[in-house]
Amino acid sequence: MSSAGIGGLFRRYRQDGRFRALVGTTGSLVASTAFALYNGIAGLVYRAPWNGSICVYYLLLAGIRGYLLANQCRLAGLPRSIARRQGQRTCHTAAGALLILNLALIAPIALIVRMERPVNMGLIPAIATAAYATWKVTRALIRYRRRSHGADRFTAQLRTVGLVDALVSVLTLQNTLIMVKDEGGGRSMLTLAALSSAVIFICIVAISVANWRQQSIYVPSETVSKYKQP
Numbered sequence: 137m138s139s140a141g142i143g144g145l146f147r148r149y150r151q152d153g154r155f156r157a158l159v160g161t162t163g164s165l166v167a168s169t170a171f172a173l174y175n176g177i178a179g180l181v182y183r184a185p186w187n188g189s190i191c192v193y194y195l196l197l198a199g200i201r202g203y204l205l206a207n208q209c210r211l212a213g214l215p216r217s218i219a220r221r222q223g224q225r226t227c228h229t230a231a232g233a234l235l236i237l238n239l240a241l242i243a244p245i246a247l248i249v250r251m252e253r254p255v256n257m258g259l260i261p262a263i264a265t266a267a268y269a270t271w272k273v274t275r276a277l278i279r280y281r282r283r284s285h286g287a288d289r290f291t292a293q294l295r296t297v298g299l300v301d302a303l304v305s306v307l308t309l310q311n312t313l314i315m316v317k318d319e320g321g322g323r324s325m326l327t328l329a330a331l332s333s334a335v336i337f338i339c340i341v342a343i344s345v346a347n348w349r350q351q352s353i354y355v356p357s358e359t360v361s362k363y364k365q366p
Contacts, residue, residue, distance in 0.1 A: 161205045161294055168301055169198045171268055175308070178261060186247040190308055193240045197304075200233050201297050208290050224351075227289040231351035234297060235344040238337075241304070245333045248311050265312045269305040276302035289351060296347040300340055307336050 150156075172194030179187035207226040211219040276298040310332060 158205070158209070161201065161208070164294075164298060164301075165198055165201045165205060167268075167272075168194055168201065171305070172198060174264070186244050186311060189240075189244040189247065190304070193237070193244065193304065194301075196237055196240060197234075197297065197301060200230050200237070201294065203233075204230050204290060204294055204297070223289055227293045228348075228351045230293055230297075231344075231348040234300065235348045238341050238344055241307075241337060241340065244307070244311075245337055248307075248314075248333050249330045262309075262312045265305075265309045269302070269309040272298070272302040272305045293347070293351060296343060299343060303336055303340050303343075307333060 172191050175187040175194065176191035178184060179191060204226065207223070211223050211226075214222070276295070279295045279298060310329065314329060
């Protein structure tokens with residue numbers, strides 16, 4: 137691609153809110169899918185049921201994000217009144233799916249508490265997970281703080297998915313660090329792991345419930361014509 141073409145893309149990214157939103161959402165979708173596959177591969181290499189279970193969770197979470205992205209693109213060309221009704225239905229469905237998806241976290245959390253994990257995982261997976269978790273938490277917090285400033289339903293829903301993604305990445309980081317630190321496979325960190333996992337899970341459930349209630353509210357004046365970066 138020529139420098140003129142790259143410059144044109146940068147200008148469009150700065151000036152076109154819809155294009156900026158689609159780029160940001162697509163990047164998050166690719167990152168979460170890659171992280172899911174990474175955990176799936178780690179589960180096979182280290183024979184770790186925990187990584188396999190979190191891989192399934194992240195693939196389902198990526199499915200919700202992909203569903204929102206596909207519908208956001210589909211509704212962009214429809215009349216405003218139709219797009220508003222279908223957009224509300226789409227976001228309400230995604231919010232319900234996100235709430236139900238919390239059940240998929242019970243299995244990996246139970247594995248953490250029971251310390252059913254490999255003991256030969258090295259520092260490289262820990263560093264990779266730490267980098268991902270740091271990026272996701274920072275990005276999610278910045279965007280989630282903007283959700284009350286005129287965000288449409290799609291933007292608010294995508295930011296909520298991003299925040300849940302970030303919290304689960306912290307859970308993943310905690311488990312990875314326990315694998316590296318507690319090489320003997322003992323249960324010295326059982327209490328800490330159980331408490332922190334419970335707190336994170338409660339936060340995720342609370343966010344999901346609040347999001348579902350918010351997406352259930354009908355707002356006649358809302359449109360999907362606002363495209364803020366999620």
